[in-house]
Amino acid sequence: MSITAVKDQRRSVEEALTQAITSLEAEQSLKKTIREAVDPLDDVARSALSELNLLHSIPSSGHAALCEKCLATVATSKSHWTTVASLIPKGEFYRYQFAIGPTLRSFVTAIAMAHFLLKDELIPVFAISSLLGIGEGEIILSAEDYLQGVIGMVNELPRLSINAVTTQNFFLPIKISAFVNDIFASYSLLNLRNDALRRRFDSLKYDVKRCEDVVYDLTLRGLTPAPTSA
Amino acid sequence: MSITAVKDQRRSVEEALTQAITSLEAEQSLKKTIREAVDPLDDVARSALSELNLLHSIPSSGHAALCEKCLATVATSKSHWTTVASLIPKGEFYRYQFAIGPTLRSFVTAIAMAHFLLKDELIPVFAISSLLGIGEGEIILSAEDYLQGVIGMVNELPRLSINAVTTQNFFLPIKISAFVNDIFASYSLLNLRNDALRRRFDSLKYDVKRCEDVVYDLTLRGLTPAPTSA
Amino acid sequence: MSITAVKDQRRSVEEALTQAITSLEAEQSLKKTIREAVDPLDDVARSALSELNLLHSIPSSGHAALCEKCLATVATSKSHWTTVASLIPKGEFYRYQFAIGPTLRSFVTAIAMAHFLLKDELIPVFAISSLLGIGEGEIILSAEDYLQGVIGMVNELPRLSINAVTTQNFFLPIKISAFVNDIFASYSLLNLRNDALRRRFDSLKYDVKRCEDVVYDLTLRGLTPAPTSA
Amino acid sequence: MSITAVKDQRRSVEEALTQAITSLEAEQSLKKTIREAVDPLDDVARSALSELNLLHSIPSSGHAALCEKCLATVATSKSHWTTVASLIPKGEFYRYQFAIGPTLRSFVTAIAMAHFLLKDELIPVFAISSLLGIGEGEIILSAEDYLQGVIGMVNELPRLSINAVTTQNFFLPIKISAFVNDIFASYSLLNLRNDALRRRFDSLKYDVKRCEDVVYDLTLRGLTPAPTSA
Amino acid sequence: MSITAVKDQRRSVEEALTQAITSLEAEQSLKKTIREAVDPLDDVARSALSELNLLHSIPSSGHAALCEKCLATVATSKSHWTTVASLIPKGEFYRYQFAIGPTLRSFVTAIAMAHFLLKDELIPVFAISSLLGIGEGEIILSAEDYLQGVIGMVNELPRLSINAVTTQNFFLPIKISAFVNDIFASYSLLNLRNDALRRRFDSLKYDVKRCEDVVYDLTLRGLTPAPTSA
Amino acid sequence: MSITAVKDQRRSVEEALTQAITSLEAEQSLKKTIREAVDPLDDVARSALSELNLLHSIPSSGHAALCEKCLATVATSKSHWTTVASLIPKGEFYRYQFAIGPTLRSFVTAIAMAHFLLKDELIPVFAISSLLGIGEGEIILSAEDYLQGVIGMVNELPRLSINAVTTQNFFLPIKISAFVNDIFASYSLLNLRNDALRRRFDSLKYDVKRCEDVVYDLTLRGLTPAPTSA
Amino acid sequence: MVEVASPSPIVTMSRKDHLSRTFEAYRAEIDSDNERRERLIILSRSITQLSKKLIFHLHRGATSSPGARAKMLNDARTKEREIREQFRKVNEVLREDGDDQGWRWHRQVSPGLEEYIESLSFLHYLEGKGLITLSDVQAALSDQETGDPWLVVTPEDYVLGISDLTGELMRYATNALSTGDHETPLSVCRFVRDVKAKFDRIPPFLIKPLAKKQEETTRSLEKIERVCYALRLRLLEFADRPEILRQMAKRALDEADREEID
Amino acid sequence: MVEVASPSPIVTMSRKDHLSRTFEAYRAEIDSDNERRERLIILSRSITQLSKKLIFHLHRGATSSPGARAKMLNDARTKEREIREQFRKVNEVLREDGDDQGWRWHRQVSPGLEEYIESLSFLHYLEGKGLITLSDVQAALSDQETGDPWLVVTPEDYVLGISDLTGELMRYATNALSTGDHETPLSVCRFVRDVKAKFDRIPPFLIKPLAKKQEETTRSLEKIERVCYALRLRLLEFADRPEILRQMAKRALDEADREEID
Numbered sequence A, B, C, D, E, F: 001m002s003i004t005a006v007k008d009q010r011r012s013v014e015e016a017l018t019q020a021i022t023s024l025e026a027e028q029s030l031k032k033t034i035r036e037a038v039d040p041l042d043d044v045a046r047s048a049l050s051e052l053n054l055l056h057s058i059p060s061s062g063h064a065a066l067c068e069k070c071l072a073t074v075a076t077s078k079s080h081w082t083t084v085a086s087l088i089p090k091g092e093f094y095r096y097q098f099a100i101g102p103t104l105r106s107f108v109t110a111i112a113m114a115h116f117l118l119k120d121e122l123i124p125v126f127a128i129s130s131l132l133g134i135g136e137g138e139i140i141l142s143a144e145d146y147l148q149g150v151i152g153m154v155n156e157l158p159r160l161s162i163n164a165v166t167t168q169n170f171f172l173p174i175k176i177s178a179f180v181n182d183i184f185a186s187y188s189l190l191n192l193r194n195d196a197l198r199r200r201f202d203s204l205k206y207d208v209k210r211c212e213d214v215v216y217d218l219t220l221r222g223l224t225p226a227p228t229s230a
Numbered sequence G, H: 001m002v003e004v005a006s007p008s009p010i011v012t013m014s015r016k017d018h019l020s021r022t023f024e025a026y027r028a029e030i031d032s033d034n035e036r037r038e039r040l041i042i043l044s045r046s047i048t049q050l051s052k053k054l055i056f057h058l059h060r061g062a063t064s065s066p067g068a069r070a071k072m073l074n075d076a077r078t079k080e081r082e083i084r085e086q087f088r089k090v091n092e093v094l095r096e097d098g099d100d101q102g103w104r105w106h107r108q109v110s111p112g113l114e115e116y117i118e119s120l121s122f123l124h125y126l127e128g129k130g131l132i133t134l135s136d137v138q139a140a141l142s143d144q145e146t147g148d149p150w151l152v153v154t155p156e157d158y159v160l161g162i163s164d165l166t167g168e169l170m171r172y173a174t175n176a177l178s179t180g181d182h183e184t185p186l187s188v189c190r191f192v193r194d195v196k197a198k199f200d201r202i203p204p205f206l207i208k209p210l211a212k213k214q215e216e217t218t219r220s221l222e223k224i225e226r227v228c229y230a231l232r233l234r235l236l237e238f239a240d241r242p243e244i245l246r247q248m249a250k251r252a253l254d255e256a257d258r259e260e261i262d
């Protein structure tokens, strides 16, 4: 191998690798930036969920106000979401989803809970996106993150049902049981191949039972109106 | 809860979940389609690598022809890549990278090996993209996949060096040792926070040593030209 | 080694492995065919179980009709079972059981539940086989699959008992408790290994207890006739 | 290399390594000494926790005496702590924390439990340090060890709540539930990046639920005063 | 429990936990700061080691200059070390050693290698500390980090020995073999209970053999002076 | 259950477990005593092996004296072995083998090496037992420990062969090669399980090859008498 | 020098010969050790199987009426003697090796031994004799005439076997509740609590595998405590209606009697 | 309503009775399945042991002189027939269950089967017959008269057994080098390379456990390649001194002969 050939080879190696390495380092650094931009969103989600935690100990008369407050807290996240969206290169959301998805799920859980207690409905994906102000930008609330977040909310409901009884609210358990049953019925039509979701779905069945148990306890003791043909 | 209220609630649940579930099922099914479209590409990669495997047993005079043949095999993958690219919704490559990346790495390994033996250079990312015909479409050869593929090639070189000696080719080991050394030098400047890559990088050092050992054995027996100050 | 010997050796490898790989591929392709033929059966089972899920929310007067409907749904599976049976080579059921067993268990669960509510007895294996039309063909409903499927049904009964009370049906819980007690006593006759069946059997005692608790609760509140000496 | 040079080199090696090795052996031996000095403290902790174990089976009237006894047992550890403190070279506590931390956590668990039952408060770090007599010396009760120890105590409370009912103490479960709820609320504001602590924190939520379940069971049976708006 | 009692309990919980949590968060944040301050030191270490990597490919005449250059690179780290030292609270070095130790080991490896090639001696701990300017501050070069770093250097020497032969330097292998033998002899008197060190020590034996193999190859071919009674 | 019955039951637990725990503690304490009694034996073994390590660097004329010295060192262990033997209850050697076996293996390695160099034969088990003075007592030198120890010696021989050449001793390699060949043939007679001994046996063939290579190298260069037909 | 460099054929052959002969002895020893190991593993597996069957048998009758229960315990003793017979065979294998206490092969036998201790201690408990002692277990596994042990039962084997017993007791307590037996769960609860408390005081390094098993015991104890808790809540609700409790208990006993008549 | 709420004793007894009878049949079935499983596991373990012994036997004679080698291969066939005898016993157990192809219990038998395929294919290779085929293996494990298989040999069993064969060939090649046999390592190298190349083309999902075994095969192949490399370097150095190579080879063969005479 002549010295020139050696030098050519060396140059080809350096050029090819330098380019790839530079681009890898840029990506690593963007990942870090995005993770740090998500941190304050985690704080907001924690606050919102922590506010909702009070649902378990206050009388039901305070529920509505608490839920409104929670939604107000959620609303403060909008500007952070804009920041995060602006960091994501066009068309690369799914490259960074691993860092954003878990936070989105917490928001879904908090919002869906507040919405249920206020409106007695399950809030749809688009309404959540619009509450978070992520409809237009690069951030996508995927079906999986939405469904996981909803299950997160359902997991909280048996506890709420039980604590409602402790605070002598005998109506909420019935409302909860119907809601959880409806959700379970919809989920059970889904042919789940997705493993993580499948496991969490299995937890739903347990929640349905616990909610029914509370209604049973109340019925037995005559603490509820007889069930209608619902 | 009035019967109407009950029905409204049930409808909201059904609508919200049906939409999300439909979209999840579509995604699941697309994942399956993409995986199946990648299957024949895996076959091509396996064939290409398997052809290169003959490098270890044939005399060096046949190397060039073999490498050309391997590149020809690689070229047959173009139409499959076009198919896969057409399946990926715009901007969602990274959602499906998990299914495509490993295959890309095998191609990088095969192409870089053939290219090195033919041209004595490290082939850059863009040249690989153009060989695969993925430059324009939705498929991206990421820096990480490229680097992993290159390491995959380097891992094969010590064996090639040893088998070259067995087939009495005393020049190839020297060429390999220089090449591997250059690659190692470039990699070692990289500040690797990426764990998977870091572990594989550690394997490079071992490859460098094994290639140097062969050159040592040849030098000792006077089977190489005295090293220049390269 | 002579060149002929070398060629002979190489040919023996080529022939022997080609034979084995061909047979691997045939097996793999049959497995895939069987799995795909089982898919629609899974859909039927899901539908049947989903119909039975309504037992928990409708008045008992509708139970019989619902169970008949469920058995009718089950009956639609016959032709699919025939297809699956025809795919299995003679005497090779256990080779493909891994793909068929879980589906069989779901059917057992659904059929046993409907049968119990209609006839107040545990449906025997042969009756299930005949409902599914698998008596003659290659498909075997093994003791293990049957026993697991039955436990699957028992696991649903405490919930049914509780929801019966919610819908003011105070008779069903007694019928359930007696049935579950009989089944538990029967399973107690078995000597099980530390396998999946053993773990599921361990769960039975909690179902027994739960069903009895409901009877206690009703007895205490005078909602049932006092038990006679049986 | 002249013989003198060889000898110089050898001497430099010997001197450099002997010094480092001596110091490594001293450290190894100190580690062993410290571990052996901690052994009797582990015994005391085991005794204290074992005494508290009786809380689950004796009537509540005996709780106070038992807790006092436990604190007395804890007090016997003071001299051992002094010994351990005297072994640790100034400024090197964190070098040996791995051997001392687990023991400290057991003490925190025992003390916090006794203190809660006696005074209905969460005992702060400084009070524990002073009970153990470690305030002045080299031993530091770190925030993490304290928090882990407190969680250790909370993990015991659901069991205590259940066993209290068995021994007909219907007041303790309510007291426990309020306490656990307060602790959970404080923890949930913590932004936990510490993995070990995060996992244990997740266990808290489960404890809260179990304690609430007991209060629910009592409420349902009219065994508690109606909850105030606490 | 009176409302006042409830409030007192809640306050005690909040105070005790807030204090501990605040201190935990401060520690977490300091850890992060220290890790980031160590990052540029890792870069320096990588550069130094990467410079030494050239030893394997240049003629021995250039070794001395290269080693001096490496030591100059090392010297540039002094100010960073001062920064790191200033971040560590007094007496808490060992709390953060996990973040600093690995970097120290890389420096030991680089310095010991350069020093050996320049002076033919093993550099002692204090000389390294003084090169890094960490003698006075809070940073401690522990015996274990020193010994591990030295082993890191020894692990490089067989490769250097082999590459020396490739560049026709038949004297260096003999010098290396003697040095490695001396180090091995000192280590083997150490009664190692420390597991990590024990495993690396086992690697030394392999290095000794490889260095001896090179000397054997040279002796056999009459490429060395006959050994003296060294 | 009557109060007497309760007390009886509790007493039976107390008595039965106290008995078992006492016996556990006695066993544990004996294990510790034995381990401590073995410690000085480990020191002797380390010294003996460390003396033999000099074989690699001194001229062959000193080998015999060195081996005698090593055997003298070994002989100093006799009283320690007597102590250990006296600690082991009759017939319970295999209960404590885990603590004694590894030390025995080191002694076998050292003794077999010295014996080979002095007498050119493999020392049999009984001769080792008698050198250690363990023939009569409770200590058993099992076949496995002996066989492992011998392999330990063989693993050292290729290095000795190579270093002999470096010190211009061309006779020793031939003696070693013949010896290693005989030993390998003997070990080949054994049917081994997939255990530690099997793995170590697998390593033997590389030692055989290495030792033969040296003989080849010498033969080629006319540094040995041409081998006769034996 | 030729003579020295490669020793004369006779000498070499003699070393090689000698080695071969020695190693053929080792081969025989290793082969027979392997064969012995296999036989012991097979015996241990068979003991495990029989012990598991015995435990199922005990559960079947434990919550029956007194008459059926007594018959069940009687049959159980027969089954237990069959298991001892396997241990006698173990002893035969051990004695072939001159290893009369079984130390050398303990690891091969201990899985079966632990399972046997679990079943034996459960039987002992159901016979109303409380917790079996280590010496009782050792006595069961010794020649009834000479008193020589068939193999040594170590305190580890005993402790680990008893640890597993708590899991069976949990099943027993839960089953008992269904038959209206209110005493058994409380009594089992006390027993398991006492066992666990004693085990808690064993320093963890004394017997490593216990730590994991104690977690299982803790779970079992918690399940038993939940049974007792449920029982208490039931008793509270039925406090002013003792006749219902009696009715329910009678109902359960009737069932048990019916079983017996069958 | 009383009648309906708790069905009359006779009816209840009848259901319970009926169930008991059914479940006693299940008990018998499960008990005999368990016992069958144990017997098959024991047979499989014994086949594993015998196959391992056969492999050691093959290694012992593989590098001897032609005469000794032929005798060794002869003895090996005897040993191999003993192993087949165990498979015949396996077939007896399977036939009791009516499971004449062994599908139901395949998992219990396959560890022994794979080890047998490893030993049989090694023997076949040493006999100079190249790679044994799946149908050859199946034929060996079938009744010699009727041709009925004693149990079905799946392509998985075959492929995994052959994969292990490469490890034994690596040992064989290395040992051969020491006897001055320069041909065997090169020939084994070609063979293992061909096998590995074929295996490399099997899509990984076709046979999951192969991926891990291919890593082991790769390591074996690399070791063989290193042997060939060392051999080449040696030949290069001895190129102008062929008499030394001959001397060394002669020396090794003398050793082998001596062995035979003994």
Ligand SMILES: [Mn+2]
Binding pocket: G118, G164, G167, G168
């Ligand atoms: Mn058990």
Ligand SMILES: [Mn+2]
Binding pocket: H118, H164, H167, H168
């Ligand atoms: Mn093998």
